[in-house]
Amino acid sequence: MKTSTSARDEFVEVAALRIAADAKPGLDTRSSLAELDTIGERVRQKLRGETTPIRQAEVLAEIVYGEYGYHGNGDDYYDPRNSYLDDVIRRRTGIPLTLAVVLIAVGRRAGITVEGIGFPGHFLARVGGVEGVFVDPFDQGNVLSGADLEELAKRYLGDATLLRPEHLEPATTETMSVRMLINLEHVHRRRGDFANALVVCDRLVDLTGAPEHRRDRGLLAIALGAYASAAEDLGAYIDACPKAKDVPTVRVALEQLLGQIESNLQ
16 A cells, blocks of 8 residues: 555544545635534543543543534435535534544543544444453444444354454554545445545545556546546556456456547547
């Protein structure tokens, strides 16, 4: 994976707001950051020096979900606003990943260590470091027992799946950003919003350099009539992954595209 200095070094809420700004040029992120500052100070005041992870998790939940009304958006899970942090903060609702970003940002401001946990299929958070407790950002920040984690593994990975240590590894700002972008690409495609899906793909290519994102960007560019850039991306994918299973299909698309470009020049 290509390393982006900004994604690697930024606080995760700053990286998430940068993604939102891609879709909304000129977005003023200061109000979002100020809201996180306010909530973080409220948590700090209520903690009164409490240092046990369980109590820190309880206070975070009491303030973020109880006092400020944040909640998982189960009614309209695939609304793209659930993945844009400015909208999440304004509407106080989101999906597991973006609600985890809120917990991480608020926790840091309150002096609490909160980490994102890239659990497959359902993003989690851990409060209190290595010896801390796992919480579900989508379920009111409730603390998860070992049995709860085992059940989540079965629900999202299959009944025969055993919970493994790698399921509970902390996520970096970069991996959280990539997961957020992939979510957004899928949501925009699902809604037929190819223009915004292309904006997201641009960021994915910039952040990861992964050939599959260049392929996806090329296919989106075709849908939007940007044939020259589409041909460049599809050609780059074929060159980078000549043995990929979908290369024959991509090659046909590229040949048709080049024919269309030539026809347009005549």
